[in-house]
Amino acid sequence: SSGINAEWPLRPGGKPLSKTNEKTPIYKMRIFAPDEVVAKSRFWYFLRQLKKVRKVNGEILRLTEVSEKSPTKIKNFGIWVRYDSRSGSHNMYREYRDVMTTGAVTQCYRDMAARHRARAHSIQIMKVAEVKASDCRRSTVQQMHNSKIKFPLPHRILKYNKKSIFVAERPSTMQ
């Protein structure tokens, strides 16, 4: 699972932020990472691409995990991704339904790996936003937008019964 971290670094100077130095720019980013270590690393990775600053010349001021505001409300997430395939770089828009932003991003990483063989290092999450149900574009997400949703579980195969591999009668698959 990923956690969101917002980070604040200091720009080149090498000195810790002093109250008198107001001109030193501070940058903040929203990073999705499994832990703090990866979060910091990715922060510098992105910042280097955007600004002329390196980890050596900067200082991380704050690293906080941002927790979900409504962890029991199901949301539709639109995720804008940039990823490197074997032959080039592509942008994508993907949609996921989840209860947490970090859950949706985790789903995205797993989905990208499954569908496009994209490893985490070649994926950049550009933007994550909660999308209203009416604005969703993907059918797999739209199919859950039904206030009277219901479905049966036909032919239910459960994996729990490891003891009985060979049985006299076929198991019942009624739910």
Add this chain to the structure above:
Amino acid sequence: MLYQRYIEIGRVCYIRLGEHAGKTCVVVDMVDQKHLLVDGPMSGVPRSTIRLNQVAITDLKIAIPRGCKTNKVRVELTKADISTKFAKTSLSKKAEAKKDKAGLGDFERFKLRVAKTT
């Protein structure tokens, strides 16, 4: 009807696997085809997501709107008296029997074996 039991809002489910195994809960919303948002205020299941394969569907159902608050679920559960209705289901009885059997001591198991052979 070919299918009697549906996964739907208000369906009472029995949790088979996981942290809250053995408890009942109510389907409050559905995340996707494999995950449910579930709440069991009377049985101690916090409002959380759960995988479909961790759950067994019961015949019982309460009338709640999609995504309603925990308090409403609690009110509807007590109104429908789900806890006593669930205790009468075969699923509940089998779970009880299984728990009793697991709790047998060596002597009890011997007595059971003797009782079965006579």
